[in-house]
Each structure stands twice: as C-alpha cells, then as structure tokens.
Amino acid sequence: MPYIPHTDDDVAAMLAVIGVDSTAELFDEIPDGLLIDALPGIPAALTEAGITRLMRARAGRDGGAVSFLGAGAYEHYIPAAVWDIANRGEFYSAYTPYQAEASQGTLQLIYEFQTMMTGLTGLDVSNASLYDGASAFAEACLMAVRANRKSKSRRMLVSRGVNPVYRAVARAIGGGQGIELVELPLDPAGRTDFDALTKFDGEAFAAVCLAQPTFLGTIEEADAITDWAHAHDMLVISICNPTGLALLRPPGEWGETGADIACGEGQPLGIPVSSGGPYFGYMVCRKPLLRQMPGRIVGRTVDIEGRPGFTLTLQAREQHIRRSKATSNICTNQGLMVTAATIYLSLLGAEGLRRTALQCHANTNLLAGKLAQLEGVSVAFDTYFHEAVIRFDRPVAALVDALGERGILAGYDLSEHYPELGNALLVCATDARTHEDIDAYVAATRSALDRSQAA
Amino acid sequence: MxxxxxxxxxxxxxxxxxxxxxxxxxxxxxxxxxxxxxxxxxxxxxxxxxxxxxxxxxLNFSIDTEFYPLGSCTMKYNPKICNRLAMLPEFLERHPLGDVERGQGFLECMFELQEMLKAVTGMTAISLTPMAGAQGEFAGVAMIRAYHAARQDHERCEIIVPDAAHGTNPATATMCGCTAVEIPTGPDGDVDLDALRRVVGPRTAGIMLTNPSTLGVFERHITEVAEIVHSAGGLLYYDGANLNAILGRVFPADMGFDVIHVNLHKTFSTPHGGGGPGSGVVGVNDRLAAFLPVPIVGRTGADRFVWLTEQDLPQSIGRLSAFMGNAGILLRAYIYMRLLGGDGMRRVSEYATLNANYLMQQLVKAGFDVAFSERRASHEFIVSLKGIAGETGITAMDFAKALLDRGFHAPTTYFPALVAECLLIEPTETETRQDLDAFAAALIDIRDQARTDPDEVRAAPRTMPVRRLDDVRAARQLDLAWQGEPESS
Structure with missing residues (x-):
C-alpha cells in the first residue's frame, strides 16, 4: 500500500508529456544486466488494520516490567502535553530549517532550547543537539583537540566514572583521528581520584573528562580537578545528567573558571527510554571555543524591516560548506527530541525539575537504605544522586534473573565493567517508581536471597 | 505574526x-x-x-502542510500509522538494557528489518546502529579502513569523492583519518572515468558514490567504476541518499558496492522532525561483515532473538551509540516497509521517477534551463537559473523566497555546486500531478515577475512570519541564547 495518489488518467497524461509509453522506459538508462523485476525477499503488503494487529501483538510480548535500570537511560514521568505538541505535523514532518523564513517555529524553539541548556550548565553557548550522549562525548573529545591550541595532544584523561560505553564510543569514533583515552582511577568513595592526577604532571593531554554524576551514581568534587587541568593546559569536559543539573553545581561553576565543554544525554528531559533511542546529545561550551563546536547553531537576528527572527548561523564550520575541512561530518541532529525536551523544560521549570531530581534521589535513597538492611547487602558509596551501587555477598546475575521472573528489572550488573567492586548492582529508582514498587523490589530481593541461601 | x-x-x-x-x-x-x-x-x-x-x-512549513520538494532529502508523506504504532506504550517503556526475554517483540521487528534491508540492497549483513546518514557514512568508511588494516594494507588512506558529492562524504573521510580526493564529473553527468583511472592506486582505500548522483542522473558506467576501483584494491561505498529512485529496480550490491548506508528518514519515510532524528543503517557484503558496528540482532533457534556484541564480532569497528541507535525510528521504518510490501516498494521508485520526469518536462516545455535535460531524470533534477539571473538579476535564492510566498517550500538551492544558480527539485512519489502543475505554474509566475517587476521578487518573502533575515548580523553579532531579564513586570 504505497502512498501514491495518481489516477490512471494522471499517469497516461504524464507519460504523454514525458513522451514515453510506459513507466518502465523511465529506467532505460540503467544497464540491462542490473535491472531486477521483483523484491522476493519482502513480505506481502499489510493493511493499516493488519499492521496494527501485528504491532500490538509484538508490543504485547514486551511490556509489563517495573524498571530499576538506569545506567544511561532514565524513565521519568513525561507530561502529556510534551508529545501531544511534539507530534504535531508541523514539527514532525519539517526538515532542517534551511529556509529560515518558513521555519521560524523550529528555529525559535532551538534558540529557546539553547538558552535553557546554557542555564542548566552555566556555560555560554549550546548547539542544536547531537545524536546521543555517547556520540556527543566522542564529538567533545574531537572538539577539545581542535580547541586546545596549547597542548597539541590527542590524548584524553578520562575518569573511570565516565560511562564505559561512552568511552568505547569515543574510541570508535575518535580512533581514526588518533584520539586516545587514558583512564583516571576512582577513589574508595567512588569519585575520581585526585591524587592519581599528580602522576600525569608533565604529560600532555587535550582534556580531562569527568561525569556528573559518575556512571556509578556518585557525585564528583570537581573543583580541584578542574583547576589542576587548567593549570596544566588541559580543557575540562563534563558529562552531566541534565536532571542532576537542576540540583548540582553546574560545570560552568566548577573550580576557578568552570569546565570548558559540557555534553551528555538529553533523554531524561521528556524522552521515553524506548529501547535506546531516539534520544539526543547536548553540547554547551565556553564562548571562546564556539567556532570548534560541531553541529547546528541557531542565532537571533533581524529581518529587513528590523523585526527579530531566527536563522542557522556560523555555518562555515559545517560539512555542507567546508566539506573535508568541517568540524564534523554531522548533518542531521535530533530536532524532534529537542522539541520534546524544550516543551518538557518549559512545563517543569527550574522548580519542577529540581523536585523531580530530589524525588529520584529520595526514591533511590529509600531503596538503597531498605536493601542495606538485608543480610549480606550493603551500599557501596555514601554520596550519590539517583543511582546507587549495592553490594551483595554473592554474584548478582542470579538475583537479576530471579527479580526478572517477578517482572522487576533489578538494575545493572557491574561485574563486567567494574569487577573491582565485587558483586555489585547499580540501581535507580526515579520519580516513575512508587514506594509500593520499592517495597516490592525489597521483598523480592529478600525472598530471592533466602532461597539462594537455602539452595 | x-x-x-x-x-x-x-x-x-x-x-x-x-x-x-x-x-x-x-x-x-x-x-x-x-x-x-x-x-x-x-x-x-x-x-x-x-x-x-x-x-x-x-510558523513552520512541513510536509503535512506544504509541498516540500527539497532535492536529495526525499520529503515524502510520513504515514501517521507508523508514528502511532511505534509509540505504543510497551515500546516506549522498554529499557534498552532490559532482558531480551522481555524484548522479543521489539527484537523480532529489528531482525526482520535487517532481513528486509538485505532484500532491498542485495547486501548480506546489516547493522542498524548508525543514527543518521553521516554516521552511516562514518561506519562505512571506518569498516573500509578496518578491512585494509586487517590485511596489513596500511597505505590505503585515500577516499575518492566525486565533485558532485554531498559535503558529508569528504567530511566523513576526514573524520575517519583519511584524505578526500576529488574527481570531476564529465559533461554528460557521469563520473569522468579517465580522471578516476588517474587517481586510483596503492593508496586508494575506496570511493564514495551516490547513484543516481546528486545531479539527478543514473551513473551509467557504474560497473566500469567498480572494476577500476576494485582492480586498484579499493572498495566501493554507496551513499544511499538517493535510494528512493531505484528502490526495487537495482540492487546496489549488483552495481559492485561493498558497503551502503540507507537513510531511513528518506526512502523509508521516517520523520525529518525539524532536522532529525534520522537513521543511517549500514549494509555490507561478505568482505566487510566482520567489521560491522555492534550491536546487531541475531536469531538463535527458530524464534528467539538476541543481541550480537563485540564478543560475537571481535573485529567490529565498535559502538557508535550508547545503546543500539535510534530504535523508535527503526520501528517506524519497519512498519512502513511492511505496509508497502515488495510491490509497493517498486511502485515508490516508479512514481518518484514519473513525478520527477513529468515536472522536468513541464519546466523544459516552459523554457527553463534544465541541467542534463537530454538525460532521463532519476527521482530529482536540476534547474539552472543562470540565464534568468543574467537577464533579470533574479537569483536562485530569490526564486526560493518567492516560492515560499506562493505556498511551496523551496527546492534545495546552490547544491550541487557544479551547476550555477541551481534548484535541485525532488517531488517524491506522494505528490499529485495537480500539485506538480501548481508548482510549475509558480515557477513560471516568478519568472514572469522577474522580467516585469524584479524588485518585487527581490522583496520576497512577504507572507512569512519574517522577511529576509540578516545572516551577516546573525554571524557577527552573535545572539545564541536569550539574555533578557525573564521578568519585566
């Protein structure tokens, strides 16, 4: 059922104008040996009703779990107005605003988004978004190399508190340009070990990279590290959870002069977890670094009558102008996701976002506290935002399976990426979880531990 | 307003x-x-x-409200049902790290999407993770590099790019640590084969091609191009930006391509969303299958679906996103493909090509200068306004703005740069003949006005929320975030 409006009369008239007898003739420049006459590998067309039945059945196999998973994707309550408006065809089916006069809605919205991101991060200028948090971090590393004219190094000093997948993505994307990641260890409190920095005295790095909160949920004391980095001609890249920014000191205020680049995952701002995407990456920087920033940027200007209006600006950085000399090959961003995030932030405001952040923190605190009362269970680190590392006296994989059978996604098993933590599980109870959910989690854990004790 | x-x-x-x-x-x-x-x-x-x-x-133009013939962007109708079904709550609430047992419905869709993408490209393996065309290009060139490196062929670091290519192609070569080598296009719109023969050699990693090209014509010598590049030890990359033109007509694999990216937001009608999210899935032949980015959906037994990761593909170029790419966009493309079926897909290219050739002929008959008008248009074609600009001073940009006042989004302007004062026009298959006629009439009307009252054309647009914007001021007096007091009274 392709969406083709032509009547038989239309087709006949159009072929006559072109001067051919059939549509097959329109493909006569394709060498004969290459033409095919069917697509046998594609299933027969479904009707709208048929595809609806199929997708409902598929979706029905997937639902029903109560999630305590975070680890980079966070389920928050999303007000109804967010996607009601974002799904309007005028946003949904528009393209990159190349014709500014006919795209003022998208352009003004991005300008408002850029303003909100500068407010959250305390830095000067935001772009219009990148693909996701991981690729935004990779782009931030590449940007730091371009922007740091003092060091000339392509090496990054990256905290072990940065999401391990983000580090892998930065290697995959930056590797071709010689980006190298050197790891900074964590201290016993689960924060980047400041004392470990001293052994890098005298070595060149383009930037120090910290996550706030860390992948393990802990909150960095970033001031001293930021100042050390700047004293050693390194930039500071901060990877911040945007919900946390409502509460925690923003990267623009770290140390004496602030971090240089903030980037991260925008998903918590009104985007469903939806199997990992689409999300959006954000990036904000200090003004002097602006011309090294990748991606679209919207500016406010005036029209010929002096009325304010919005347009894409600083395009001389971009691939369609600079080709092989561009700051990045990025073309598409995540416009629709930014639309949702801008509406979300407008609905919540600073106070709503702060309360959401506090609710997530309190729920995770409650869960961690109750779990710690169980035999053989403890909380690994004292200070955290909305994820906590829970230690068990036995491997957590069986526990995750046992809770899974009861419809609870227990959390993220840290044994692969953080073996030094022992039997550790990263749990997250956002504002989407209730006290009843938390009690059910604790009860299921107790019974699973009892059973495995008995076994 | x-x-x-x-x-x-x-x-x-x-x-x-x-x-x-x-x-x-x-x-x-x-x-x-x-x-x-x-x-x-x-x-x-x-x-x-x-x-x-x-x-x-x-304040926006959009496909839902206006004809949007933006060349090389395939602004076709985005079916409402694709969005509705991709937003079923079970899909939205599924955490990406949730267990596969509770994701079998989603994973089955993704597995079948991989299979269908093989069936439309002729490739033998697919990875869905790239989140946009440019990231698909990155994945493709990174795989080409990994292939040569695995063969200890470390000298191959040049990527050949025709001068008509999208800017993302040379930018991608740079991102992958390669050097872009540009080759010219011949006067008939095909790649200059002699120029290609001169640049290939032991440093050639590969070539990036769009076919049909951004000039709106099918590269007739594609098998010779493949032969030249393969003989020199390089690989062929297919930029799928224009796949809508040949869907179900030619397999990119049969043309000799080793790797392809497909823009699902073009050919498979996922939304452009004001500039994204896109999806740039990649397909490869057996040569490159080991290097695909992860994760990939695999099947064990008859009907159990699992993630394949670095453990399964140790030579993978790695991960390009935190999880698996733009899952919700992949779902929309899956739904669209199931709605169309194989015959429906062939009708897409048939009617996209019919619409482009019809509109091209209408404009030729009206006296417009169409580039390569002696050639068959693919799904798009180029009008050059150089003659009119010389005669009246009215440029392609003026035409673009005047179209907005007449209720049409402008075509792509000033791309490809090979043709002066150009409009790249891609009507897509979802537009009626009557809308195409109205668009042609609008262009004729603007040309008439250019001759009788050029200042009025230069003054366009008049009916948009703003008139022409001061781009120079935007770049010089940077205002990138609201600075005013949030409270005035």
Missing part, C-alpha cells in the same frame, strides 16, 4: 503544578555540591506552554 520568546512569558512563582512532584523530599547531598541559584528556565502555565509551542509549530 510573531511569538515572544518563552522567557518573555515567564513570571516568578508561576508554575505548571501538575508536573511538579508535590512535596520536596529531604536529601543527603552535601551543600557544597549543590548549585547556589536555580537555572534560568521559564516559569509558565501549562496553557501558556501549549499555546506557545502550538503557535511556534504554525
């Missing part, structure tokens, strides 16, 4: 209360780690938010 910046609507203490957590819970975070002042965000009511963003939406 203008809308205040949302910060201008803000008043201290105003809330949209239903969205705030009712009570402020206590916390245990040390004060030193907290921010001193709240971030500047608007304080507005829900109704204000709804009105503001609804009004902003009304």
């Amino acid at each position: 203008s809308e205040p910046v949302i910060f201008e609507l803000s008043r201290a203490g105003r809330r949209a209360p239903t969205h705030a957590v009712a009570e402020v819970p206590a916390h245990t975070i040390p004060e030193a780690l907290l921010r001193d002042a709240p971030p500047v965000l608007p304080e507005v009511s829900e109704l204000q938010v709804v009105r503001h963003f609804t009004r902003l939406s009304q």
